[in-house]
Amino acid sequence: MKKPILTLEQARDISKIYPTPFYIYDEKAIRANIREYLDAWSWNKGFKEYFAVKANPNPVLLKILREEGCGVDCSSYTELLLSDALGFKNGEIFFSSNNTPASEFVFAKRLGARINLDDFTHIDFLNDCAGIPKEICLRFNPGNNFKISTAIMDNPEDAKYGLTFEQLIEGFKLLKRKGAERFGIHSFLASNCLDENYYPSLARLLFKVAVELKESFDIEISFFNLSGGIGIPYRPSDKRVDVYKVASNVKKAYEEILVPAGLGGVSLCTELGRYVAGPYGQLVTTAVHKKDIYKSYIGVDACAVNLMRPAMYRAYHHITVLGKEDAPATRLYDVVGSLCENNDKFAIDRMLPEISTGDILTIHDAGAHGYAMGYNYNGKLKCAELLLKEDGSVELIRRRETPADYFATVDFLKIFNE
Numbered sequence: 365m366k367k368p369i370l371t372l373e374q375a376r377d378i379s380k381i382y383p384t385p386f387y388i389y390d391e392k393a394i395r396a397n398i399r400e401y402l403d404a405w406s407w408n409k410g411f412k413e414y415f416a417v418k419a420n421p422n423p424v425l426l427k428i429l430r431e432e433g434c435g436v437d438c439s440s441y442t443e444l445l446l447s448d449a450l451g452f453k454n455g456e457i458f459f460s461s462n463n464t465p466a467s468e469f470v471f472a473k474r475l476g477a478r479i480n481l482d483d484f485t486h487i488d489f490l491n492d493c494a495g496i497p498k499e500i501c502l503r504f505n506p507g508n509n510f511k512i513s514t515a516i517m518d519n520p521e522d523a524k525y526g527l528t529f530e531q532l533i534e535g536f537k538l539l540k541r542k543g544a545e546r547f548g549i550h551s552f553l554a555s556n557c558l559d560e561n562y563y564p565s566l567a568r569l570l571f572k573v574a575v576e577l578k579e580s581f582d583i584e585i586s587f588f589n590l591s592g593g594i595g596i597p598y599r600p601s602d603k604r605v606d607v608y609k610v611a612s613n614v615k616k617a618y619e620e621i622l623v624p625a626g627l628g629g630v631s632l633c634t635e636l637g638r639y640v641a642g643p644y645g646q647l648v649t650t651a652v653h654k655k656d657i658y659k660s661y662i663g664v665d666a667c668a669v670n671l672m673r674p675a676m677y678r679a680y681h682h683i684t685v686l687g688k689e690d691a692p693a694t695r696l697y698d699v700v701g702s703l704c705e706n707n708d709k710f711a712i713d714r715m716l717p718e719i720s721t722g723d724i725l726t727i728h729d730a731g732a733h734g735y736a737m738g739y740n741y742n743g744k745l746k747c748a749e750l751l752l753k754e755d756g757s758v759e760l761i762r763r764r765e766t767p768a769d770y771f772a773t774v775d776f777l778k779i780f781n782e
């Protein structure tokens with residue numbers, strides 16, 4: 365059973381002050397989850413989770429994660445600005461970008477961020493624009509050598525990211541000549557992965573690369589970034605990843621591969637977004653129209669502008685009708701937004717309880733890659749974000765957009781005067 369963050373009564377009370385649609389995040393659950401996650405890795409000295417800011421850039425949530433000991437993973441200028449403003453310092457910022465403008469490298473270096481390079485040519489590029497830092501990370505793309513069990517996950521050879529193995533070797537050699545002293549390897553090969561073997565398989569692959577780098581090329585790796593990718597159970601039938609199992613299987617690989625090679629002191633880090641925030645945010649929306657033609661539609665006051673994943677990936681997001689949690693799912697509906705785009709559907713052919721206009725629906729697992737992906741198509745405005753705090757009170761952590769926000773980037777006076 366997937367649990368709504370709010371009861372119907374809470375949602376009704378809140379919507380009198382902050383009309384739907386809005387996001388609600390559960391502070392208590394976010395904290396409990398990240399504590400458990402970090403505890404699972406406590407065997408590795410120096411372990412750090414760098415929360416992927418792109419998944420949810422709300423400053424209040426980032427502050428909560430900072431209090432819990434997380435760093436941040438940034439990939440743009442504004443993400444760096446935000447992280448700096450929130451007090452993330454030096455080693456607390458990882459800069460894992462790709463196709464990076466010079467100005468962003470310069471800024472990342474100035475902030476003392478740990479810089480992760482996505483291509484061999486970026487070594488000279490970084491050297492020319494900002495200089496090579498003492499510590500540097502390279503992003504590895506192993507091509508089609510990566511398999512979990514028998515199934516090939518995302519196809520790394522089709523991905524735009526990272527360096528090949530040969531480039532990795534030449535890259536570290538070049539970086540060494542240019543004065544770098546501490547080296548890391550980063551790799552991100554599967555997204556939303558519920559397979560508990562993903563991190564262990566990835567770690568095994570990277571650890572073996574590090575041993576070869578040490579033994580054949582005298583390059584010593586001092587940290588690994590396993591990046592993001594742990595999935596969450598979007599569907600009620602999905603199983604939640606057991607992070608203790610994941611971390612202890614990585615430990616096994618660490619002890620089997622790294623320790624005998626004299627690499628027993630290296631630290632690990634991750635850059636999860638979805639796993640850290642996804643399940644603890646929901647999009648709350650009101651049913652405003654019912655329409656019956658060839659199919660039955662429920663029109664809600666949110667649309668793909670507020671949550672793009674169903675339109676973009678046909679992603680499943682569970683929906684609960686508040687107050688009807690235990691009512692039998694007897695009706696087949698499409699739950700749709702108001703964009704002039706036929707993919708603006710939060711659910712297609714979904715069995716739900718009978719819905720009346722005015723019913724409040726909560727769309728689950730929207731805490732990561734939800735609000736953050738929002739856009740303004742059809743002139744639709746982004747909604748508010750609210751935090752359900754540990755004491756049960758609700759705080760507005762981002763107001764909803766107004767037409768003034770939408771028009772803020774055009775100069776009407778100039779147009780009128782022309």
Ligand SMILES: *Cc1c(COP(=O)(O)O)cnc(C)c1O
Nearest residue numbers: 416460556592593635636637638
């Ligand atoms: C998107 C991204 C992440 C986070 O991915 P999740 O699927 O949210 O865990 C981490 N690192 C990089 C470089 C990314 O692009």
